[in-house]
Amino acid sequence: DAGITQSPRYKITETGRQVTLMCHQTWSHSYMFWYRQDLGHGLRLIYYSAAADITDKGEVPDGYVVSRSKTENFPLTLESATRSQTSVYFCASSADLNSPLHFGNGTRLTVT
């Protein structure tokens, strides 16, 4: 679905650096989500947002910060990247909690 885009697609950063992953959707969906995908763990929810200026923690929020000043954007920031945050990150959106999730193409982050 071209309506949700993530950038960058690939990112390599060093331990201790701050890095921000971007997510933009064009559907005006209320809900947006950040997941990380690791082998053996499936997809785990990091943070989600029900609307602009409303965010909440998911299953694995430690080390991450989110904001949602505009409905269409939901950036994810790693304030001080660690090797354990090497992962594939997926952003998703949905119109409401009873509507399907639409995933972005993912960002593969490597922390060296």
Next chain:
Amino acid sequence: GENVEQHPSTLSVQEGDSAVIKCTYSDSASNYFPWYKQELGKRPQLIIDIRSNVGEKKDQRIAVTLNKTAKHFSLHITETQPEDSAVYFCAGGTSYGKLTFGQGTILTVHP
């Protein structure tokens, strides 16, 4: 919170055979169970879902069954084709926004 276990982690079948992937969940309050397919390097995509008021749902070669008493649900793919090769994830929760995903099953369909 919810815990979803998925088995097997890998599944290899011959083209034309059936494939079955099973998941169990822990939270009896969960009432929504979607299945996602993820091809290599691509995003997860919803292929079928089932709600707890339904025991079975079919969509062409794909079916999902739910046993609420035993807290398990399964994905059945019949007449498998090479393009069915992918990673399949089950999930459970009370809504799309409250999903816990299984660990994934790598399905390989050999021509």
